[in-house]
Amino acid sequence: MSTIQETLLDHLYGSPTAYQAVARLKEKLDSQGFMELYQNQSWDLKPGQNYYVSANGSSLLAWRMPKDKATGFSIIAAHLDSPCFKVKPNGEIYTRNVVELNTQPYGGAIWSSWFDRPLHLAGRVMVKKDGSVIAVPMVVQATPLVIPNPAIHMNREANNGVKLDAQRHLLPVLGLSNQRLPLLRVLLAKELKVKPDDILAHDLYLINRQKGEVWGVNKEMLSSPRLDDQACAWLGYEAFTQSESSENIPVLACFDNEEVGSATRQGAASTFLFDTLSEIAAAVGGSVRKLFANSLFLSCDNGHAAHPNYPEFDDPTNSANLNEGILIKHNARTSYTTDGLSWALFAQICEMAEVKTQHYTNRSNIMGGGTLAQISLTQVSMPALDIGLPQWAMHSSYETCGALDIASMLKAMTAFYCTKRSLSEDSWVLKS
Ligand SMILES: [Zn+2]
Structure with a gap:
């Protein structure tokens, strides 16, 4: 049990x-x-x-x-x-060949704890179906995203209290591409098995999907x-x-x-x-x-x-x-x-x-x-x-x-x- x-x-x-x-x-x-x-x-x-x-x-x-x-x-x-991050409409931002998602903070997170770890998208997606629109709760399985830190060699002050700018420093990377495509919509459509045009809107959040555990020398702690x-x-x-x-x-x-x-x-x-x-x-x-x-x-x-x-x-x-x-x-x-x-x-x-x-x-x-x-x-x-x-x-x-x-x-x-x-x-x- x-x-x-x-x-x-x-x-x-x-x-x-x-x-x-x-x-x-x-x-x-x-x-x-x-x-x-x-x-x-x-x-x-x-x-x-x-x-x-x-x-x-x-x-x-x-x-x-x-x-x-x-x-x-x-x-x-x-x-x-x-607390987490919410994906904005028109989410993709293209910098060189890197595709990031434009997000804004939801609540007061400790932002530094979101760097350099696999993150996932979850929430709900509004889909056109048989003449109506339905809200589909979903956790996007296809790929994690990562918010990468700059290297310590570039930012020697990284351990001395770093000021983070939500618009510049906290955007998660979705992948690499030289094509300006609505990658998120394509990804969602593929997972939901619908046409990209049938996806009308979303309330999607960037979340940590790591499974928690009981730990400590006597299994006395729980983290998640x-x-x-x-x-x-x-x-x-x-x-x-x-x-x-x-x-x-x-x-x-x-x-x-x-x-x-x-x-x-x-x-x-x-x-x-x-x-x-x-x-x-x-x-x-x-x-x-x-x-x-x-x-x-x-x-x-x-x-x-x-x-x-x-x-x-x-x-x-x-x-x-x-x-x-x-x-x-x-x-x-x-x-x-x-x-x-x-x-x-x-x-x-x-x-x-x-x-x-x-x-x-x-x-x-x-x-x-x-x-x-x-x-x-x-x-x-x-x-x-x-x-x-x-x-x-x-x-x-x-x-x-x-x-x-x-x-x-x-x-x-x-x-x-x-x-x-x-x-x-x-x-x-x-x-x-
Ligand atoms: Zn609370």
């Missing part, structure tokens, strides 16, 4: 972009008897049934309807996108592309499908576009979550306001572990170690939504589940990042907190976390879904 670490690595490999991640999640949910709903159709939600709906093929919400009454929602939210944040999304899915229903309606929310601000129709800033939860509330005969007030939004997005080579980045009292527990993330600017109440509530859930937790804050002189919970709460007013796996090298093309923390996160998420609770403005009751 596969370990949770192995199934996670399989999922990360099979999900180079949010399109593949959603397609995989749909397949898994279908096999477990979930029914797909569509945003442009009427819904007839039945007690005890399991459902999911996607937006743009790159965000997905899944939930289980209660058999009778419901008191609130238990939501695990994570994001499916990771896209740990931030598909690891949390996958563990959320596992916890969601393994948990027994409670009177809090379990919801899995996987969003696209967190790395670029979430302000898309499928992003956390949209009404996708609100609209869906409102329909569920109507079906169970509950008030949206009351159900939201008794809900808990668990935003799961990785944070930082203390780095042995850079102790100067650690907060004096709230830095975390790999494999010593999942992170509860705090920020005074509320870029993390954790407050005293949600912190204490979640800490109690973890204590009951025998899962270790660690607190994470940025040093006060480091700005730090944000995540989707703060943005989601502008649409759905409910108690929330931010948690995550501690990891190194966030936004590198290859990231590292602790293998034991993976299992701890799954245990904590499962306990979160299973715990019955009632909340009020300033107190709560946990019921076993």
Whole structure:
């Protein structure tokens, strides 16, 4: 039987972009008897049934309807996108006999980690077929691409902090050719077995397809592309499908576009979550306001572990170690939504589940990042907190976390879904 670490690595490999991640999640949910709903159709939600709906093929919400009454929602939210590069229209750039692709950065990657390694194209392609246009998710198999470094002999400052220009230095090489042909379109057409003219448009990204691995003298580490944040999304899915229903309606929310601000129709800033939860509330005969007030939004997005080579980045009292527990993330600017109440509530859930937790804050002189919970709460007013796996090298093309923390996160998420609770403005009751 596969370990949770192995199934996670399989999922990360099979999900180079949010399109593949959603397609995989749909397949898994279908096999477990979930029914797909569509945003442009009427819904007839039945007690005890399991459902999911996607937006743009790159965000997905899944939930289980209660058999009778419901008191609130238990939501695990994570994001499916990771920093990378998006291919522009008219992609080919010809310099001498070299064909590069014109790309622009998607999110804030550590660019240096993308040099001199095989990269692939993945995303979706819009294809004309039988009088209609269909979006085809695809990972281009034909060839890897490479962003080559200049030699150290040309750039003696290569190890002293190099300023990179996204338009000049980060373009991937597709191949060599002296002919000015639409090489990308030809390549896509060949792989999709269609005519080049039938390819109308694309959302293609340059991604690292390297398969991750468990490593370390005691197999205690796990490295892979896209740990931030598909690891949390996958563990959320596992916890969601393994948990027994409670009177809090379990919801899995996987969003696209967190790395670029979430302000898309499928992003956390949209009404996708609100609209869906409102329909569920109507079906169970509950008030949206009351159900939201008794809900808990668990935003799961990785944070930082203390780095042995850079102790100067650690907060004096709230830095975390790999494999010593999942992170509860705090920020005074509320870029993390954790407050005293949600912190204490979640800490109690973890204590009951025998899962270790660690607190994470940025040093006060480091700005730090944000995540989707703060943005989601502008649409759905409910108690929330931010948690995550501690990891190194966030936004590198290859990231590292602790293998034991993976299992701890799954245990904590499962306990979160299973715990019955009632909340009020300033107190709560946990019921076993
Ligand atoms: Zn993230």
